[in-house]
Amino acid sequence: MSDILIHPLTQDAFAAFGDIITLKDSPDKLINQGLCGRHHDLAALDFGPDGSAGISLFDATPRSLPYRLELVERHPEGSQAFLPMTQNPFLVIVALDEDGTPGRPLAFCTAPGQGINFHPNVWHGVLTPLFAPGLFAVVDRIGNSANLEEYWFEHPFTVSGDTT
Numbered sequence: 001m002s003d004i005l006i007h008p009l010t011q012d013a014f015a016a017f018g019d020i021i022t023l024k025d026s027p028d029k030l031i032n033q034g035l036c037g038r039h040h041d042l043a044a045l046d047f048g049p050d051g052s053a054g055i056s057l058f059d060a061t062p063r064s065l066p067y068r069l070e071l072v073e074r075h076p077e078g079s080q081a082f083l084p085m086t087q088n089p090f091l092v093i094v095a096l097d098e099d100g101t102p103g104r105p106l107a108f109c110t111a112p113g114q115g116i117n118f119h120p121n122v123w124h125g126v127l128t129p130l131f132a133p134g135l136f137a138v139v140d141r142i143g144n145s146a147n148l149e150e151y152w153f154e155h156p157f158t159v160s161g162d163t164t
Helices: none
Strands: 003-008 019-022 030-031 037-038 053-061 067-074 080-084 090-095 105-110 115-120 134-142 147-162
Touching: 037 090, 053 115
Parallel strands: 003 105, 003 147
Antiparallel strands: 019 115, 030 037, 053 134, 067 147, 080 115, 080 134, 090 105
């Protein structure tokens, strides 16, 4: 198995794969009698011409490190946003496309409270919480066409590193 080290999630490192959904330094505007800061339009959501936005709840089993990465997937027809419903960090794995198959994966760990949005057609690992509960709100494409491709690695990777 080949090793992949975990890196902190930064917008520069993640830009080719999607958006980081997190609070800005200051809200775009105050609403609700000045008691709520609205941090507006934080991700480029895309549901394709025949899809619509759906909100689902995912309750994923936490994983431990080192993590055995055997599979990545992508959604060619729409983006997919993961919004943790806890302050626990989670593992984000992505790979650039190399002629229809994933290249060498990269691994990131979110900061507490960060969410992510995968752009359409981005190879990514499955939802990988590191702590219980693994509860996430997911905003993604709802439609009748197939919107999932999976790729199983011939040789799995081992993902390890510091998540603090």
